[in-house]
Amino acid sequence: MITLSSDFGTPYPASMKGVILQHADARLVDVAHDFPRQDVHAAAFWLREVLPHFPPAVHLAVVDPGVGTDRKAVVVRAGEHAIVAPDNGVAMPAARALADAATGAADAGDEGDREDPPDVEVFEIRVEDPASSTFHGRDVFAPAAADVHERGVRVLHEHDRYAPVSDPVELSFPEPSLASDVARGKVLVVDGFGNAVTNLPGNLLADRFGEYVEVNGDRVPVEHTYAAVNPDERLVTVGSHGNVELAANRGRGDEAFGVTSRSQVELTW
Amino acid sequence: MITLSSDFGTPYPASMKGVILQHADARLVDVAHDFPRQDVHAAAFWLREVLPHFPPAVHLAVVDPGVGTDRKAVVVRAGEHAIVAPDNGVAMPAARALADAATGAADAGDEGDREDPPDVEVFEIRVEDPASSTFHGRDVFAPAAADVHERGVRVLHEHDRYAPVSDPVELSFPEPSLASDVARGKVLVVDGFGNAVTNLPGNLLADRFGEYVEVNGDRVPVEHTYAAVNPDERLVTVGSHGNVELAANRGRGDEAFGVTSRSQVELTW
Amino acid sequence: MITLSSDFGTPYPASMKGVILQHADARLVDVAHDFPRQDVHAAAFWLREVLPHFPPAVHLAVVDPGVGTDRKAVVVRAGEHAIVAPDNGVAMPAARALADAATGAADAGDEGDREDPPDVEVFEIRVEDPASSTFHGRDVFAPAAADVHERGVRVLHEHDRYAPVSDPVELSFPEPSLASDVARGKVLVVDGFGNAVTNLPGNLLADRFGEYVEVNGDRVPVEHTYAAVNPDERLVTVGSHGNVELAANRGRGDEAFGVTSRSQVELTW
Numbered sequence: 001m002i003t004l005s006s007d008f009g010t011p012y013p014a015s016m017k018g019v020i021l022q023h024a025d026a027r028l029v030d031v032a033h034d035f036p037r038q039d040v041h042a043a044a045f046w047l048r049e050v051l052p053h054f055p056p057a058v059h060l061a062v063v064d065p066g067v068g069t070d071r072k073a074v075v076v077r078a079g080e081h082a083i084v085a086p087d088n089g090v091a092m093p094a095a096r097a098l099a100d101a102a103t104g105a106a107d108a109g110d111e112g113d114r115e116d117p118p119d120v121e122v123f124e125i126r127v128e129d130p131a132s133s134t135f136h137g138r139d140v141f142a143p144a145a146a147d148v149h150e151r152g153v154r155v156l157h158e159h160d161r162y163a164p165v166s167d168p169v170e171l172s173f174p175e176p177s178l179a180s181d182v183a184r185g186k187v188l189v190v191d192g193f194g195n196a197v198t199n200l201p202g203n204l205l206a207d208r209f210g211e212y213v214e215v216n217g218d219r220v221p222v223e224h225t226y227a228a229v230n231p232d233e234r235l236v237t238v239g240s241h242g243n244v245e246l247a248a249n250r251g252r253g254d255e256a257f258g259v260t261s262r263s264q265v266e267l268t269w
Numbered sequence: 270m271i272t273l274s275s276d277f278g279t280p281y282p283a284s285m286k287g288v289i290l291q292h293a294d295a296r297l298v299d300v301a302h303d304f305p306r307q308d309v310h311a312a313a314f315w316l317r318e319v320l321p322h323f324p325p326a327v328h329l330a331v332v333d334p335g336v337g338t339d340r341k342a343v344v345v346r347a348g349e350h351a352i353v354a355p356d357n358g359v360a361m362p363a364a365r366a367l368a369d370a371a372t373g374a375a376d377a378g379d380e381g382d383r384e385d386p387p388d389v390e391v392f393e394i395r396v397e398d399p400a401s402s403t404f405h406g407r408d409v410f411a412p413a414a415a416d417v418h419e420r421g422v423r424v425l426h427e428h429d430r431y432a433p434v435s436d437p438v439e440l441s442f443p444e445p446s447l448a449s450d451v452a453r454g455k456v457l458v459v460d461g462f463g464n465a466v467t468n469l470p471g472n473l474l475a476d477r478f479g480e481y482v483e484v485n486g487d488r489v490p491v492e493h494t495y496a497a498v499n500p501d502e503r504l505v506t507v508g509s510h511g512n513v514e515l516a517a518n519r520g521r522g523d524e525a526f527g528v529t530s531r532s533q534v535e536l537t538w
Numbered sequence: 539m540i541t542l543s544s545d546f547g548t549p550y551p552a553s554m555k556g557v558i559l560q561h562a563d564a565r566l567v568d569v570a571h572d573f574p575r576q577d578v579h580a581a582a583f584w585l586r587e588v589l590p591h592f593p594p595a596v597h598l599a600v601v602d603p604g605v606g607t608d609r610k611a612v613v614v615r616a617g618e619h620a621i622v623a624p625d626n627g628v629a630m631p632a633a634r635a636l637a638d639a640a641t642g643a644a645d646a647g648d649e650g651d652r653e654d655p656p657d658v659e660v661f662e663i664r665v666e667d668p669a670s671s672t673f674h675g676r677d678v679f680a681p682a683a684a685d686v687h688e689r690g691v692r693v694l695h696e697h698d699r700y701a702p703v704s705d706p707v708e709l710s711f712p713e714p715s716l717a718s719d720v721a722r723g724k725v726l727v728v729d730g731f732g733n734a735v736t737n738l739p740g741n742l743l744a745d746r747f748g749e750y751v752e753v754n755g756d757r758v759p760v761e762h763t764y765a766a767v768n769p770d771e772r773l774v775t776v777g778s779h780g781n782v783e784l785a786a787n788r789g790r791g792d793e794a795f796g797v798t799s800r801s802q803v804e805l806t807w
Contacts, residue, residue: 009730011570011584018591032280038788046280053287065788068763133762135778192278224402225337240404250307250334301549315549322556461547493671494606509673519576519603
């Protein structure tokens with residue numbers, strides 16, 4: 001199985017699929033090709049959110065504002081998964097989430113005879129003369145994803161094409177500042193519904209469902225479900241990703257709260 | 270085969286696909302994930318229009334403004350098809366169309382030794398502790414779709430997980446009012462081309478091709494094809510769904526006629 | 539394998555998929571369904587750009603402003619590929635590119651015992667009473683694509699359903715005018731990033747990387763990569779299709795250059 005993620009829109013992802021299918025008989029599954037253009041942080045967030053739901057797969061993930069520069073192309077192995085991506089950090093949060101999930105699954109299994117816990121390994125993809133300097137998705141990443149799929153993710157170190165990288169580019173999401181009666185954080189992404197996903201941990205709201213908090217100074221109810229408030233009214237909830245989310249029932253939370261990606265969010269109670 | 274329909278945009282449907290593929294080796298086919306947000310009627314229309322073209326399949330269909338409330342999650346069996354959806358009526362028109370198609374096919378076959386005509390059965394999906402209260406598509410409906418696919422749609426009554434429902438939520442489209450020289454109806458949906466699909470039956474136009482009718486007081490030609498009129502000119506035709514459709518050649522019918530979803534349409538001749 | 543391309547948006551392509559899957563057990567791959575509405579030239583450009591990356595396949599390609607008129611429905615065979623499309627030229631540039639690629643591959647192979655070079659053959663699809671006059675994608679092209687897939691692209695002449703066409707509708711892209719110090723051309727398409735793809739051949743820029751040219755009178759750097767200039771600054775590059783492309787780093791080239799599809803582009807140096 002090979003999943004595909006990018007900020008390419010259409011029809012460029014189809015060229016990547018064609019190239020992959022020349023070299024691998026893999027099931028192809030689109031994650032998204034409308035990630036915010038060249039926004040490495042947003043893509044990293046969504047990959048971390050979505051990829052752990054998949055069974056072992058090769059994940060092609062191309063959000064690559066540095067295409068054609070000397071940034072590396074890498075394969076990031078995490079347990080039985082591999083992410084093929086530019087070395088700009090986009091794959092790293094998802095890789096760690098995949099490795100954590102694999103470790104958790106191993107811990108829950110046979111404890112007597114278990115393998116080393118899965119970890120994260122990064123390999124540079126050695127590229128010879130890509131056909132273009134503007135479309136590495138097609139000319140570098142797609143062939144590599146097909147190759148990794150055909151070889152298997154556990155034996156990349158055996159091949160000259162893949163050279164271990166000790167210092168991959170890292171990416172971390174901004175950390176919230178948490179105190180006893182106030183939490184300060186940021187909007188990480190706004191989803192297609194207009195829900196504003198923050199970096200504030202959902203457990204901040206654990207004891208407050210049915211009560212009110214203040215969001216950037218406005219009093220807002222904390223609810224389990226969007227439908228708990230009237231249409232167009234605002235609420236704060238814990239989204240499916242486990243983070244605090246600013247939402248409006250049947251409306252757009254981002255507009256209702258006047259926030260966008262990277263906005264400050266101050267939560268008090 | 271499992272088809273997927275929702276109003277989720279991206280990348281949420283990919284999480285549903287990952288969950289399904291953890292549990293079922295099924296072909297996945299997207300119907301649409303850009304149904305008008307939380308518009309159960311529009312989704313019900315499109316499902317009824319599209320699903321009968323598929324061979325037997327499990328259809329995951331999530332347009333769910335009541336997510337997290339006590340609305341049920343259901344499996345609606347219709348012939349050899351099953352629709353996994355919230356119990357808000359979204360699946361019912363498609364289920365009846367699928368059952369009708371199956372009955373029609375059975376009627377056309379061997380009459381001597383035939384099974385009971387397919388009908389529509391509804392089962393509640395018993396849910397234990399979904400991981401989130403905001404993303405039942407991933408945590409409730411996707412696992413159920415995989416399970417129904419693996420078990421087969423004919424044996425759901427054998428499993429505790431599926432409890433018969435005698436009073437599913439129904440949904441009907443508004444009925445037009447038809448008289449000898451006037452028909453009054455509504456726009457059901459506007460498609461991506463801007464064609465406004467009404468609830469007026471196409472046979473109203475059967476003898477009028479090449480002639481004119483009045484639509485909300487304006488004289489408009491009745492044509493078999495968009496290209497029968499000049500670019501940007503209006504026409505009335507019978508769309509692929511069999512209903513009267515307000516269109517403009519190479520333009521948007523909704524704008525040309527000044528209508529939108531739920532607008533009144535009065536047709537006189 | 540059957541690829542699907544159209545200007546249908548959603549959910550109409552799903553009806554085509556359902557019909558195909560009733561008749562063929564084929565892998566389905568979407569190329570794009572958001573081609574500019576009824577723009578046969580833009581679709582022809584993208585098909586020529588994308589389809590040659592695929593292994594042998596049947597390609598369903600429906601951009602069809604003349605649906606329901608007497609324009610033919612055709613199968614265009616090119617090597618081991620076939621394109622099922624309306625006879626409006628949309629398939630022809632891609633078919634020639636596919637045939638060229640096949641000939642090139644054959645030339646590179648065994649020269650002693652080789653088949654005749656692949657060429658392009660066009661067959662009319664004989665249609666009996668389509669169910670609708672507005673959705674031939676579902677009622678004419680999808681069944682034909684399934685049928686061509688099941689029969690194989692090499693034996694269409696054996697079947698009454700496919701009648702050779704000697705004068706298919708052709709389509710050519712505008713030719714640029716090239717002189718020693720000036721090149722005049724047009725924007726063919728604008729992609730989703732806002733990059734304006736021209737009909738000027740990329741080799742015009744071969745010796746000018748790192749230097750400047752004038753585009754419609756403005757001095758602009760020629761670069762291999764978008765990131766070679768500062769964010770929002772303009773550049774001229776050779777796109778992945780081999781043509782001169784007007785771009786802006788992390789921005790929209792079409793807006794930065796004030797051009798759109800079909801705009802004149804004058805390049806001087």
